[in-house]
Amino acid sequence: MFKRLLWIGLGIITGVMIVSKAQAFVKANTPDKARQFVLGPDQDHVGMRTLESLVAEFKTAQRTREAQLNKQYSGIID
Known part of the structure:
Protein backbone atom coordinates (compact mmCIF):
# COMPACT_ATOMS: atom_id res chain seq x y z
CA MET A 1 0.00 0.00 0.00
CA PHE A 2 2.78 2.41 0.92
CA LYS A 3 4.67 1.66 -2.29
CA ARG A 4 1.56 2.36 -4.34
CA LEU A 5 1.02 5.72 -2.63
CA LEU A 6 4.69 6.56 -3.08
CA TRP A 7 4.57 5.87 -6.81
CA ILE A 8 1.30 7.76 -7.25
CA GLY A 9 2.79 10.73 -5.40
CA LEU A 10 5.96 10.63 -7.45
CA GLY A 11 3.90 10.43 -10.64
CA ILE A 12 1.84 13.45 -9.68
CA ILE A 13 4.93 15.45 -8.73
CA THR A 14 6.67 14.48 -11.96
CA GLY A 15 3.61 15.40 -14.01
CA VAL A 16 3.33 18.82 -12.38
CA MET A 17 7.02 19.48 -12.95
CA ILE A 18 6.83 18.45 -16.62
CA VAL A 19 3.78 20.63 -17.25
CA SER A 20 5.34 23.66 -15.56
CA LYS A 21 8.61 23.21 -17.48
CA ALA A 22 6.70 22.81 -20.75
CA GLN A 23 4.70 25.97 -20.10
CA ALA A 24 7.88 27.89 -19.26
CA PHE A 25 9.47 26.62 -22.49
CA VAL A 26 6.44 27.67 -24.53
CA LYS A 27 6.40 31.12 -22.91
CA ALA A 28 10.12 31.62 -23.55
CA ASN A 29 10.28 30.34 -27.14
CA THR A 30 7.07 31.40 -28.87
CA PRO A 31 6.00 34.82 -30.14
CA ASP A 32 3.43 36.71 -28.11
CA LYS A 33 0.63 36.34 -30.69
CA ALA A 34 1.08 32.56 -30.81
CA ARG A 35 1.08 32.33 -27.01
CA GLN A 36 -2.09 34.37 -26.81
CA PHE A 37 -3.72 32.07 -29.35
CA VAL A 38 -2.74 28.91 -27.44
CA LEU A 39 -2.86 30.07 -23.80
CA GLY A 40 -5.33 32.93 -24.05
CA PRO A 41 -4.86 36.57 -23.12
Whole structure:
Protein backbone atom coordinates (compact mmCIF):
# COMPACT_ATOMS: atom_id res chain seq x y z
CA MET A 1 0.00 0.00 0.00
CA PHE A 2 2.78 2.41 0.92
CA LYS A 3 4.67 1.66 -2.29
CA ARG A 4 1.56 2.36 -4.34
CA LEU A 5 1.02 5.72 -2.63
CA LEU A 6 4.69 6.56 -3.08
CA TRP A 7 4.57 5.87 -6.81
CA ILE A 8 1.30 7.76 -7.25
CA GLY A 9 2.79 10.73 -5.40
CA LEU A 10 5.96 10.63 -7.45
CA GLY A 11 3.90 10.43 -10.64
CA ILE A 12 1.84 13.45 -9.68
CA ILE A 13 4.93 15.45 -8.73
CA THR A 14 6.67 14.48 -11.96
CA GLY A 15 3.61 15.40 -14.01
CA VAL A 16 3.33 18.82 -12.38
CA MET A 17 7.02 19.48 -12.95
CA ILE A 18 6.83 18.45 -16.62
CA VAL A 19 3.78 20.63 -17.25
CA SER A 20 5.34 23.66 -15.56
CA LYS A 21 8.61 23.21 -17.48
CA ALA A 22 6.70 22.81 -20.75
CA GLN A 23 4.70 25.97 -20.10
CA ALA A 24 7.88 27.89 -19.26
CA PHE A 25 9.47 26.62 -22.49
CA VAL A 26 6.44 27.67 -24.53
CA LYS A 27 6.40 31.12 -22.91
CA ALA A 28 10.12 31.62 -23.55
CA ASN A 29 10.28 30.34 -27.14
CA THR A 30 7.07 31.40 -28.87
CA PRO A 31 6.00 34.82 -30.14
CA ASP A 32 3.43 36.71 -28.11
CA LYS A 33 0.63 36.34 -30.69
CA ALA A 34 1.08 32.56 -30.81
CA ARG A 35 1.08 32.33 -27.01
CA GLN A 36 -2.09 34.37 -26.81
CA PHE A 37 -3.72 32.07 -29.35
CA VAL A 38 -2.74 28.91 -27.44
CA LEU A 39 -2.86 30.07 -23.80
CA GLY A 40 -5.33 32.93 -24.05
CA PRO A 41 -4.86 36.57 -23.12
CA ASP A 42 -4.36 35.83 -19.39
CA GLN A 43 -1.19 33.76 -19.69
CA ASP A 44 -0.21 33.93 -16.02
CA HIS A 45 -3.26 32.10 -14.68
CA VAL A 46 -3.73 29.24 -17.17
CA GLY A 47 -3.49 26.57 -14.47
CA MET A 48 -6.03 28.27 -12.23
CA ARG A 49 -8.48 28.77 -15.12
CA THR A 50 -8.11 25.12 -16.06
CA LEU A 51 -8.68 24.00 -12.48
CA GLU A 52 -11.72 26.27 -12.12
CA SER A 53 -13.26 24.93 -15.32
CA LEU A 54 -12.63 21.33 -14.25
CA VAL A 55 -14.30 21.95 -10.89
CA ALA A 56 -17.24 23.70 -12.56
CA GLU A 57 -17.65 20.84 -15.02
CA PHE A 58 -17.52 18.29 -12.18
CA LYS A 59 -20.12 20.20 -10.17
CA THR A 60 -22.42 20.43 -13.19
CA ALA A 61 -22.14 16.70 -13.82
CA GLN A 62 -22.69 16.02 -10.11
CA ARG A 63 -25.86 18.15 -10.02
CA THR A 64 -27.16 16.53 -13.19
CA ARG A 65 -26.59 13.03 -11.82
CA GLU A 66 -28.11 13.98 -8.46
CA ALA A 67 -31.23 15.31 -10.18
CA GLN A 68 -31.42 12.15 -12.28
CA LEU A 69 -31.16 9.92 -9.20
CA ASN A 70 -33.68 12.02 -7.26
CA LYS A 71 -36.14 11.70 -10.13
CA GLN A 72 -35.52 7.96 -10.41
CA TYR A 73 -35.89 7.18 -6.72
CA SER A 74 -38.42 9.81 -5.57
CA GLY A 75 -41.33 7.43 -6.19
CA ILE A 76 -39.76 4.77 -3.95
CA ILE A 77 -39.50 7.04 -0.90
CA ASP A 78 -43.10 8.34 -1.03
